[in-house]
Each structure stands twice: as C-alpha cells, then as structure tokens.
Amino acid sequence: MTAEEMTNRYLQRLDKRLRAYETALNKTMADIESDYDQGCIDVTEAQWQDIVVLVESIVQANTRMICESSESICADGGVSGSLLRLLWLAKHFATLDFSMKPSIKQEAF
Known part of the structure; x- marks a missing residue:
C-alpha cells in the first residue's frame, strides 16, 4: 500500500467519524431546543451562553474552550x-486525534 493510499484510507475513516459526530451534534441540539420549547428542560441564561460557546468550540475544534x-x-x-448528551459528545470530540502520523504508521503494518 502506498503512502497516498494509506493517507486516503485514513482521511476516509476520519471523514466518516466526523460526519457521525455532526449528525449526533445536530440531533442533540434539535433535542435541546425541542425540550426547551416543551418546557422539559430548565436552562439558565448562563447555560445557554455556555451552550453556544461549546457548540462553537466543537466546530472550531478548540479543545481548551470545549473543556x-x-x-x-x-x-x-x-x-x-439532551444537555448531558451534548456534554458527552463534546468530551468525545475533544479527545479526537486529528494527527495523521499515528494512524498512518499503524496502517503500514
């Protein structure tokens, strides 16, 4: 397997994982909005601001701000x-390794 093939394989797996996170994040945010609209979730103004910052941090892959x-x-x-699920997603997203080196090295063996 060539380096280009290994890189493409890794990028395809990463893309698949990121699409799965995007889907889960979008569903979770819709659930939070729906829960709030139905009065099932009591979110303070400060929590709403933190939710906005959290989602923006996930989009920017800013691990420090996610935490x-x-x-x-x-x-x-x-x-x-649903708010707990958002925090779970954020935690897992913050631990994603975007470096290609470890995975490519592993693919070579």
Missing part, C-alpha cells in the same frame, strides 16, 4: 437528558 464551556454548563445548573 471550559463544558465545566461552566455544569457549574451553572443541573444537567440531564
């Missing part, structure tokens, strides 16, 4: 249901 805004959401009020 900070996640902590702020929990500190500003109770967390459960």
